Amino acid sequence: MPANFPEMSATAEVEAYNHVQRALRLGRYKPGDRLIPEEIAAEIGMSRMPVREAFRRLASDGLVVLRPNRGCVVAGLTVDELFEIFEIRSVLEGLAVRLAMPRIDEEEFEELDRLLERMERAGQSGGGDWVVRHQEFHGRICALSQRPKLIHQISALHVVIEPYMRIWFDDCNKPLSAREEHAAVIAALRSGDAHHAEQVMQEHVLGTAPLLAEFVSPSR
């Protein structure tokens, strides 16, 4: 008999949550689309109850909107909301960098360089997933902060903006300044000045918003 992996047999609710979240991140559903529990339940072979429960969490994450008696629709971000999320990310990720600073050793710097390199490669050969690589870089720094709740909040925001990042990358197809700015973050971390590194990260995050917004609501 094969070994029993308890994480394999997650509850149906978890399965439904992951399934829908993944589809939303990949942009398979578009803002305004109506999600019908029955359909999704059928897709993954369960009843609609666990799907309904998953919807509650997705709504709490801000990924969908639930209105009484009229179901679940995919949430869309206005340009203002997009800016707001980047504003929040800027201070949270700034904090993460500040906290990460004293925990970074030379080995870790090499890992960050590697991640930077991987992102660049993914950006050039459109095949690799640039958006995921980009997130991995940010995620690695957050992880270094050693703050579970902070990490969780930041990654929740990354999920919300992921579909927009994908549209952005698909359209403009060049990570533009991302490589330089990430390199600047690493440099700031190497400098040992925590306050400065926080500042650089804040500016990197905030600086991305207007570029991204241009693709969400073109030429305003």
Next chain:
Amino acid sequence: MPANFPEMSATAEVEAYNHVQRALRLGRYKPGDRLIPEEIAAEIGMSRMPVREAFRRLASDGLVVLRPNRGCVVAGLTVDELFEIFEIRSVLEGLAVRLAMPRIDEEEFEELDRLLERMERAGQSGGGDWVVRHQEFHGRICALSQRPKLIHQISALHVVIEPYMRIWFDDCNKPLSAREEHAAVIAALRSGDAHHAEQVMQEHVLGTAPLLAEFVSPSR
């Protein structure tokens, strides 16, 4: 026939969510307590299903922990987690103050003074709810930032720490430096220096954590 107020007849899930959240904020349930859907459902006259759904959102808020096949228990914060939340609050509320600055007029300053006064009165005559007044002060400044998502995140954190704030206030019974620090925040806002005001708020929030922690895990 009376007018129909649609917000009065919310769904059962909303009712369950509010009911349990309120109980948690007031400290009626203690960390580690097991919440049995059947019991709660009976209390407010509904079946288990809406309660189960409410649990998902409460778990997403970090108020309870849901583990497969072993139900719902009230989440407790370790001292580390408490500090982490105050760290996050410090940058979020710092951001809120920075954004609020350009939107405050003289009338608003008077309102803040009034809220400060009300908090002080509630602190002296133990009757009024000091914790709520304290939150109202912070909430007002957040509201001035005009950032719905920021406001939402901050208030979610306030809910999580509310039970600990209550224990703190009940035990030490003096808001201590709160009045002075809030006054300092107002003063910083009046100064017109956004960066300085952000700094003052960050320090106020961070400074509260160690005092509070002392009551959560006494004399460590």
Next chain:
DNA sequence: AAAAGTATTTTTGTATCCACGTATCATCAA
């Protein structure tokens, strides 16, 4: 043909039901 009303279908919200997992506690062996 447009508007209004009505019937029909779909979907949501909630309750109930059942199978399985977990905890509790008594029993028994060492």
Next chain:
DNA sequence: TTGATGATACGTGGATACAAAAATACTTTT
């Protein structure tokens, strides 16, 4: 006495059933 074993009660996860609300299609009327 202690530790394993098994029976029992309880709770959880999920499916199904049913009522109420919305959305949709279909008349009817003008």
